Amino acid sequence: MSDLLMSEHGKRLPARKLSGSVRSVYIATGQNFLTGKADGLECDSGGIVGDYHHGHTRKAGGREPWYERGTPIRNDRQLSLVSRVELEKIATAMGIERVAPEWIGANIVVDDIADFTLLPAGTVLFFESGLTLKLNGVNAPCKYAGVSIAQHINAENEAIVALSFVKAAKYLRGQTGWVERAGQVKADDKVSVRISEQVFYAV
Template identity: 50%
Template sequence: MTLPMFPAEAPVLPEIRPARRIKGEVSMLLAALGRDFLTEAVASLEMGYDGIGGDFHAGLTRKSGSREPWYTRGTEMRNERQLSIVASDELAVAAAGMGIDRIEPGWIGANLVIDGIPLLSMLPPRTQLFFEGGVTLRIDGDNGPCRHAGAAIAKNFPDMDETTVALSFVKAAKRRRGVVAWVEKPGVVRQGEKVTAHIWEQWIYPSGS
């Protein structure tokens, strides 16, 4: 039996939360200009549609990995992970949970540190980041912490067991490791720049539908 195009009773919609804007500030810029994901501080970031020029994660496409088990590893796919964005307050909480005094953004390959936006790691997919200099980034989603990044942190604490530190990062940084994004409108981002997060209307798709 086919359903009528215009049913007599409309489905009950979930709670819909209106769009909103939150302002923050760029407190640090970093780039991975070497052969691995570790980043170092820079004064500005020039971004094109393929991300940060010369950065380890730049490119319109990328190879699939363990995060995409639905593809054969190494499958070429759209690069939605051009940039890694973190917040100082979340890294501090993660570090405390690991029993260490700090997590430097460059140790985990961050490109931008944006402060002033509460719960930055939980900004929903589709959120746009409008920078006052003209750049727009589009958030794909949260950046799940992995043991690989944890091992990079552990190298800075040689008196601690590397495996223990690496594994503790996975737990302590869950939903605190920031977000990944791609360049929607290119340009140059500079340290100290103001940024506005535009969060679109939100709702939870109902179960059983």
Template identity: 50%
Template sequence: MLDMFARRDDEIEIRPGRKLAAKVAGAYVAPFDHFQTRAVDGLELSFEGIAGDYHAGYTRRSGGREPWYPRGTEMRNERQLSIVAPDELAVIAGRMELAEVKPEWIGANLLIEGVPQLSMLPAGTMLFFKGGVTLKVDGQNVPCRIAGRSIAENARMADHEAGSLLFPKVARRLRGVVAWVEKPGRIEAGEDVSVRVPEQWIYSA
């Protein structure tokens, strides 16, 4: 029997998936005890993330981004890697009246060039690296005061507290995305990446 209340496919806008070509412009690792990163030639990835990195692990502890859990609750680690784009970092720097904002200052693991509006990549986007690694985007990386203070200190801003407060305001939807390892291996600086954006729609029921 025909369901008179069934939704027709043409009642919702669906945008098709697409592929983008990109390149690894930089690779970075954080020591186990601090979120700031340092440049390296490549990243060794397992299902736990980057070996020895500050954000490595199958699980992590919840924080301010997960108000639905008591702080410190063990949960799956969907934030194994932080990915940023050079053009978006340049916008942030301009808004903060700085010459530059380096990926290392905000704990980035990958600098990816060639993807317009990288921070707007939807959850589920897959990054296929030429060397065989696959990463899956979980969502946007929300800018925080900790990263803001790191920028202020490294850029030698006169007022570190003002810098820590300014960054979350000017970097919203420009701070890149977080991702987790779907297929491990090694990522090399300069490596080609195929970015596959999934089919998209707006849920409005």
């Protein structure tokens, strides 16, 4: 599918539909981001019911340097989604056997969606069991998830493994998203992916 030149600074890609599936789902029931496998997830407008990240607002952090840390802002990071294939690529790049989704706080592992992390912000996922999510775009890897991996593999040097994860997981870390329509999601659900028309502004 070729780009359609709109102007000197803009290009357009038409809307598209993709399809995939859910491999597994997880929930963080403790007091940190680590997740555990679940049979299914019940989601409302605040995210996953009973999950650590549930809420309509969150506190601004390093990802929002234009706000003072702790400023209440909309919670657009209610769920974390990753790709099975991309997790395998991260593990290979790090030289370790695997990166388990629960180690890095993933809630949903998807399959059969190529380059999942690179889906544009605003992409909508419709899950067979009824949930609808809107994605934020590339989720940048952080050292905290890297430290979690190091601890789970009993690494001698946590700092080296954490930095290795940040490097290896760039553009492979998955996406965060928020609930657009409340509903359920479970393993083996089919997923309909809808990418809106994209207009690229490049000066």
